[in-house]
Amino acid sequence: MNEDLHKKIQSLPKAHLSHKQRTSIKRNIEQNTLYDSCEQQQSWFAQRVIHVTGIAAILTLVFLSFMIGVNVNRSGDIIPFDKFKMENIENLQLVHDGEETVIKEQKVIIDLLTIISDHDLFFIELTEREHQKLLTKVMEDHAEKIHIILYQNKGQGNIQQYAFMISKNGEVVLETIHNGFSRKGYKAVGKHKNLYKRIVDF
Amino acid sequence: MCKNKIISEWFELYGDDIYNYVVYRVGSMDVDDIVQEVFMKALQKYETFRKESNPKTWLISIARNKAIDEMRKRGTKWRKNMMPFHQKCEIPDHQTPEKVLQMNEEHRELYQAIQSLKTNYREVILLRGIEGFSIKDTASILGWSESKVRSTYYRACKAIKNQLRGHMDE
Structure with missing residues (x-):
């Protein structure tokens, strides 16, 4: 019985394209080759544009990085960390006494290094990752000249979370200046107690 | 032989089969557009066609996918799209x-x-x-x-x- 039904299904009328439809579709298929090659050309062109733009962007970045590096040394305002010398601090202190000078660190690990010179108080504001190295060196080399090192714990973000290390006549004392330096603030800097210990032991 | 020539030949050979399939699959609306899209797609994807298989099978697979897309686009079920037999309508000269x-x-x-x-x-x-x-x-x-x-x-x-x-x- 299925065989009969199969035959009936097979005998269902077949739809077919009219001559007009056939001609039209065939023409479109053949013309599509042109569009196709045009599209390919466009995509080739687009790819080239992207490549050139990408290369230009990279070259610009390299150039800018190079120029920044050059400017740093030339202007003296921005100094790469590896070329950071204590003389720079002293020079800046002399030149910019009473003013604010920003030294921007080029290395990724230190995104900002600010030196503020204010009369006899010498503030150094550091980001936290390289602070130990730099602070220790500062303390070793210039303890007698440094009155206050302001260490900012960048991750915490408010004044209560600043630690102040005071050096008087070569004697290093860990003190808080700000009245609002709270227990929370102590906690925030507590993780750096090894640093303080090293400074205090100095 | 270039691919557009091959596809054009396939259209001559299998155009009616594809058309018939699409008519039964999605109804009588815009069938010739779908058939054209099937062959355009075949032209575009010709490089992916494995020569050992039957072109008609491949073309029907494309037509099936196109029909599914079309039905989805129309947002209705297949049955609803089928034109009822009793409905009087202007039918072109083709069957x-x-x-x-x-x-x-x-x-x-x-x-x-x-x-x-x-x-x-x-x-x-x-x-x-x-x-x-x-x-x-x-x-x-x-x-x-x-x-x-x-x-x-x-x-x-x-x-x-x-x-x-x-x-x-x-």
């Missing part, structure tokens, strides 16, 4: 199932019975029965095993017979 089936009561009932089947059954009836593909080719188009094609076709025929019997009882 559509609607026009032909109007002449034959038996075909009309059979056609309606097929339309009322569930999707799997309709797919297999359309490919194996109406388009006349072999079990192997039907399996390849639907991505089924050959035994699944056999058993589904058998069950689909049974369901059609039940439908037709129901009509006769009425």
Whole structure:
């Protein structure tokens, strides 16, 4: 019985394209080759544009990085960390006494290094990752000249979370200046107690 | 031979089969557009065609995907898109199932019975029965095993017979 039904299904009328439809579709298929090659050309062109733009962007970045590096040394305002010398601090202190000078660190690990010179108080504001190295060196080399090192714990973000290390006549004392330096603030800097210990032991 | 020439030849050979498949699959609306899209797609993806298989099978697979997209686009079920036989409409000079089936009561009932089947059954009836593909080719188009094609076709025929019997009882 299925065989009969199969035959009936097979005998269902077949739809077919009219001559007009056939001609039209065939023409479109053949013309599509042109569009196709045009599209390919466009995509080739687009790819080239992207490549050139990408290369230009990279070259610009390299150039800018190079120029920044050059400017740093030339202007003296921005100094790469590896070329950071204590003389720079002293020079800046002399030149910019009473003013604010920003030294921007080029290395990724230190995104900002600010030196503020204010009369006899010498503030150094550091980001936290390289602070130990730099602070220790500062303390070793210039303890007698440094009155206050302001260490900012960048991750915490408010004044209560600043630690102040005071050096008087070569004697290093860990003190808080700000009245609002709270227990929370102590906690925030507590993780750096090894640093303080090293400074205090100095 | 360049690919557009090949596709053009395929259109000559299989254009009507694709057209017939699409008419049965999605109804009589915009069928020629869909057929054209099928061959355009074939032209675009010609490099992916594995030469050892039958071009008609490949083209029907593309047509099937296009039909599914079309149905999704229309947002309605297949059955709802099918133009009813009794509906008077302007039919062009080519044969559509609607026009032909109007002449034959038996075909009309059979056609309606097929339309009322569930999707799997309709797919297999359309490919194996109406388009006349072999079990192997039907399996390849639907991505089924050959035994699944056999058993589904058998069950689909049974369901059609039940439908037709129901009509006769009425």
